[in-house]
Amino acid sequence: MGSAVPSRATPKTGRTLKRNGLQVQEVVADAGYSSLPALKAIEDQGLTGHIPNNHKFTYQREGFIYQTNENLYLCPRGGSLTYRRTHPTATGHKYVYKLSKLVCRECSMKNECPVMTVNGGVINEVVGKYYYDLMHERMQTRKAKILMKKRQSMVEPVIGTLVIYMGIKRSDVRGWPE
Known part of the structure; x- marks a missing residue:
């Protein structure tokens, strides 16, 4: 050890x-x-x-499924949060995935949506998620x-x-x- x-x-x-x-x-x-x-x-x-992992890491987002081939997240209502950019942070970088606020505004689940912001659906994902996921699973x-x-x-x-x-x-x- x-x-x-x-x-x-x-x-x-x-x-x-x-x-x-x-x-x-x-x-x-x-x-x-x-x-x-x-x-x-x-x-x-x-x-x-x-x-x-540190407290800012999110292992899974309930109902949201990551599509590796397309590099996007599918929301439970069928919308696609697409990759928009890589953003620097104090501890590295994060990928930003977004769904238009016009699409989110029409959603019947917008008030319960865990990724809903004033700008629509947003998921910030740590760069190197594979390594963090591996560590999360091992720590269980x-x-x-x-x-x-x-x-x-x-x-x-x-x-x-x-x-x-x-x-x-x-x-x-x-x-x-x-």
Whole structure:
């Protein structure tokens, strides 16, 4: 069991572990490490990650079906939310899918629609949804729940001690010899 590290630090960590005869197979971390570069690095290295997605991630939108071939979402009433653009965010990028407000205005379900806005139907989807979906599904398993409890009981008390009793708010180990 290790912790997720940014992809630039992974080779150094890998060398250190290898030199000590250890091999990482699984990565357990908190939601703070749930980023597209980290999730991709974990999968690219053949590791099994157990990292909860951050609170902004939406796994499924009830009634809305993603059509991979056409790159659009079908709403329950048959409308198509089509891809419009890729929008930068503070944590990466998102795809924006929209359905015209003229179409939505005529819908009998507009008051109950979870994606309805003043501009019609809008779905914002994280770039790299595949990796986030994979992690979401993995985090629903019994094994992931056990690993997260182990992490919380082993790692969190140490971090709490460093922050509360020792006043260490931040740790920078870049440049330290291996």
